[in-house]
Amino acid sequence: MQTLAKIIILTGIFPLILLDKSMVEHQNTMNADGDTLFQRYCSPCHSLDFTIIGPKLKGISKNRDRVWLKSFIKNGMQLVKENDSSAVAIFNKFNKVEHPDFSNEISDGEIDKIIFYME
Numbered sequence: 001m002q003t004l005a006k007i008i009i010l011t012g013i014f015p016l017i018l019l020d021k022s023m024v025e026h027q028n029t030m031n032a033d034g035d036t037l038f039q040r041y042c043s044p045c046h047s048l049d050f051t052i053i054g055p056k057l058k059g060i061s062k063n064r065d066r067v068w069l070k071s072f073i074k075n076g077m078q079l080v081k082e083n084d085s086s087a088v089a090i091f092n093k094f095n096k097v098e099h100p101d102f103s104n105e106i107s108d109g110e111i112d113k114i115i116f117y118m119e
């Protein structure tokens with residue numbers, strides 16, 4: 001009976017521990033990759049905590065809709081051209097500095113990692 005109880009407990013808990021470990025590892029990878037990508041593509045103009053040429057970006061995903069955020073990162077000027085009110089407002093606020101077009105450089109998966117890093 002005791003052995004049976006142990007088997008039930010172990011088979012129940014062990015996969016959970018593995019799942020939890022792989023989720024943490026996944027998050028660490030996302031964060032490290034996001035950091036590298038951010039340093040490569042964004043850090044000339046952005047920091048997480050200070051305004052440089054562009055605004056500070058820590059927690060930006062709390063203020064912006066995710067679909068909007070992804071398309072702005074991909075090609076912010078496209079949104080400005082389409083007269084998107086949020087994009088036009090931020091563009092005017094930052095002296096009409098044109099946002100780089102990353103649509104041929106950064107993949108959707110990489111943008112997800114950058115957003116994860118900025119959270």
Ligand code: HEC
Nearest residue numbers: 041042044045053054055073076090091094096097098099
């Ligand atoms: C050449 C400088 C430059 C680079 C490089 C750059 N940005 Fe920007 N970014 C800006 C400026 C300036 C703004 C303000 C809006 C504008 O002028 O287009 C901005 C705005 C933003 C916004 C909108 C912020 C808000 O308040 O809604 C996001 C998000 C953003 N950038 C993300 C990124 C990410 C992520 C990268 C790297 C993949 C990046 N930017 C690379 C200059 C830059």
